[in-house]
Amino acid sequence: MSELHASPQKRDTILYLDGVSVSFDGFKALNNLSFYVLAGELRAVIGPNGAGKTTMMDVVTGKTRPDEGQVVFNGGVDLTALDEARIANLGIGRKFQKPTVFDTQSVFDNLELALAGSRGVFQSLGFRLTPEQRLRIDEMLETVGLTERRAALAGDLSHGQKQWLEIGMLLMQDPHLLLVDEPAAGMTDAETEETAQLLKRIAGDRSVVVVEHDMEFVRALDARVTVLHEGSVLAEGSLATVQNDARVVEVYLGR
Amino acid sequence: MRSAAGPIVTAVLGDATGRIVVGLLVAAAVAVPVLNLMVPAGSPLHVPPYVVALIGKYLTFALLALSVDLIWGFAGILSLGHGAFFALGGYAMGMHLMRQIGTRGVYGNAELPDFMVFLNWKELPWYWYGFDAFPFAALMVVLVPGVLALVFGWFAFRSRVTGVYLSIITQAMTFALMLAFFRNDMGFGGNNGLTDFKDILGFNLQAGGTRAVLFAASALAVAGAYALCRVIVASRLGRVLLAVRDAEGRVRFLGYRVEYYKLFVFVVSAMLAGIAGALYVPQVGIINPGEFAPANSIEIIIWVAVGGRGSLHGAILGAILVNFAKTYLTGAIPEIWLFALGGLFVAVTLFLPKGIVGTVPAFKFGGAGGGWRWRRLVPARGRSEERP
Ligand SMILES: Nc1ncnc2c1ncn2[C@@H]1O[C@H](COP(=O)(O)OP(=O)(O)OP(=O)(O)O)[C@@H](O)[C@H]1O
Numbered sequence A: 001m002s003e004l005h006a007s008p009q010k011r012d013t014i015l016y017l018d019g020v021s022v023s024f025d026g027f028k029a030l031n032n033l034s035f036y037v038l039a040g041e042l043r044a045v046i047g048p049n050g051a052g053k054t055t056m057m058d059v060v061t062g063k064t065r066p067d068e069g070q071v072v073f074n075g076g077v078d079l080t081a082l083d084e085a086r087i088a089n090l091g092i093g094r095k096f097q098k099p100t101v102f103d104t105q106s107v108f109d110n111l112e113l114a115l116a117g118s119r120g121v122f123q124s125l126g127f128r129l130t131p132e133q134r135l136r137i138d139e140m141l142e143t144v145g146l147t148e149r150r151a152a153l154a155g156d157l158s159h160g161q162k163q164w165l166e167i168g169m170l171l172m173q174d175p176h177l178l179l180v181d182e183p184a185a186g187m188t189d190a191e192t193e194e195t196a197q198l199l200k201r202i203a204g205d206r207s208v209v210v211v212e213h214d215m216e217f218v219r220a221l222d223a224r225v226t227v228l229h230e231g232s233v234l235a236e237g238s239l240a241t242v243q244n245d246a247r248v249v250e251v252y253l254g255r
Numbered sequence B: 001m002r003s004a005a006g007p008i009v010t011a012v013l014g015d016a017t018g019r020i021v022v023g024l025l026v027a028a029a030v031a032v033p034v035l036n037l038m039v040p041a042g043s044p045l046h047v048p049p050y051v052v053a054l055i056g057k058y059l060t061f062a063l064l065a066l067s068v069d070l071i072w073g074f075a076g077i078l079s080l081g082h083g084a085f086f087a088l089g090g091y092a093m094g095m096h097l098m099r100q101i102g103t104r105g106v107y108g109n110a111e112l113p114d115f116m117v118f119l120n121w122k123e124l125p126w127y128w129y130g131f132d133a134f135p136f137a138a139l140m141v142v143l144v145p146g147v148l149a150l151v152f153g154w155f156a157f158r159s160r161v162t163g164v165y166l167s168i169i170t171q172a173m174t175f176a177l178m179l180a181f182f183r184n185d186m187g188f189g190g191n192n193g194l195t196d197f198k199d200i201l202g203f204n205l206q207a208g209g210t211r212a213v214l215f216a217a218s219a220l221a222v223a224g225a226y227a228l229c230r231v232i233v234a235s236r237l238g239r240v241l242l243a244v245r246d247a248e249g250r251v252r253f254l255g256y257r258v259e260y261y262k263l264f265v266f267v268v269s270a271m272l273a274g275i276a277g278a279l280y281v282p283q284v285g286i287i288n289p290g291e292f293a294p295a296n297s298i299e300i301i302i303w304v305a306v307g308g309r310g311s312l313h314g315a316i317l318g319a320i321l322v323n324f325a326k327t328y329l330t331g332a333i334p335e336i337w338l339f340a341l342g343g344l345f346v347a348v349t350l351f352l353p354k355g356i357v358g359t360v361p362a363f364k365f366g367g368a369g370g371g372w373r374w375r376r377l378v379p380a381r382g383r384s385e386e387r388p
């Protein structure tokens, strides 16, 4: 692994996967995967279908427990011992490959549910939005371009709008690290470009890991690229570098 | 904004549905006893005692249906064992009523209920202690179902048992309790259950006045439970539950502890079911292990489905209509009542997936004036359970 990247600096590494393996019925979806993400970094993860990109996010967010390896967050917390809710509250947000929003609730309410803050049962019984929080939701509606659809049921949105809503929900959580799985699927070219710009704006204050197949989108992100293949890192570097990497070319074209 | 009361009143009475439901229940709580007690028997306005008893019973079923709709309609928890919580509340009340019999039993034993004397028991089992006192019994009416729900739910929800598996274990729970309560050595009257009650709080249970008060209490209990459910589902907690119903996994990734949310409504729901059972027992005069029968719990689901899942007032309506039909049909065509019930469920599933309130325009009240909050609570689409 060491030839792929310099040893991570503990101080500014937000996420560090160390030798993570996951197998499903003997099939290794992740195979001794190691890589790290810096604080404030925007990172693109690409790789052919079945490379293990979604599984990697499952491991980080507590959905799947790895057979081996460690996932270290923020320089100390081992995420493999924690459950989804705990990990989310540590500041890791996730957008799913298939957009998952709450279909029977309004766009506004979807954002409100994601709003950072108390998650306690009894607090939620007496919860009322403060004017500042309301303003924040209004701003987020504006950011993700859904102001006009604020009262619409999330289930009635188009696929692209659902993607945006889910990104908005992610941002409402105010996470330190965002894992975004194929955000541009189902979007028009213009929307794709806008999404890339949005993610670029978000990074800096936070770290963003984006999985995407769409090369135009990855190009627009203008970020460091990690290529996954058969559950481990095949190459890492700028898009131009990895595109010229013989092994990457073989994986993408050689089949 | 000024106090906590404002939002609560808005949640309950802020739309036409809330005002109509609460209004009708409060009106019934007053009018039926008045028409029963004050209007002479010959008058066309007179409500005969058997009607009071019958509707009073339906109202306890309506309360039970509300408790099921709260978890099934708003959190996607399909309990097929809610009859158990109802029966436990009923038993708690029944035990108190048994202690009130005193020396008026067949054996005239002030220390022991008749069935214990019959079984040659010498002393009262420890778990009967305290039931002499009404406040203690009233506490047990909610505490016993609540604690069972807490323990059961803790294990089930923490282990992420959902969907059909959860339904099956709730069914197993009520079945196990039924078998236990059938046993004489459990000390709950076995097969025969608890019966031959004489009075409640010193008032003769056969007296018209007592029955009228029980009726009024049932109607007000339904109104109160309805209000409580409305407050819950209108709160952020209610929206989290709705989200759990529609996409449980997603809610966890937002940082919510789904199991605690489910546990909360499950316990509240079990307590409401317990209260329903406690109001049912003095009105029908008996509680026996048959109340734990798995089929009873399934019937509750039918009431809610017929009325309209996820609307609260639909559950009330469904419980009353189905039981009215049951009373009528068991009299008119006793042989085929069960088929009629089964057919009703199939027909509703096929033709009225949203139940009566979701289909019949007359019952879709709340849409016209300021009902946006309410409409939002009613699920727009029916099939949400298949999704993760
Ligand atoms: N729960 C599971 N059970 C069994 N196999 C699984 C499971 N989840 C993932 N896999 C398998 O693991 C491999 C990696 O899947 P993963 O979803 O991580 O790929 P991916 O890189 O996200 O692919 P795509 O680009 O198609 O989204 C695939 O072969 C997949 O079939």
Ligand SMILES: [Mg+2]
Pocket: A053, A054, A055, A097, A181
């Ligand atoms: Mg994937």
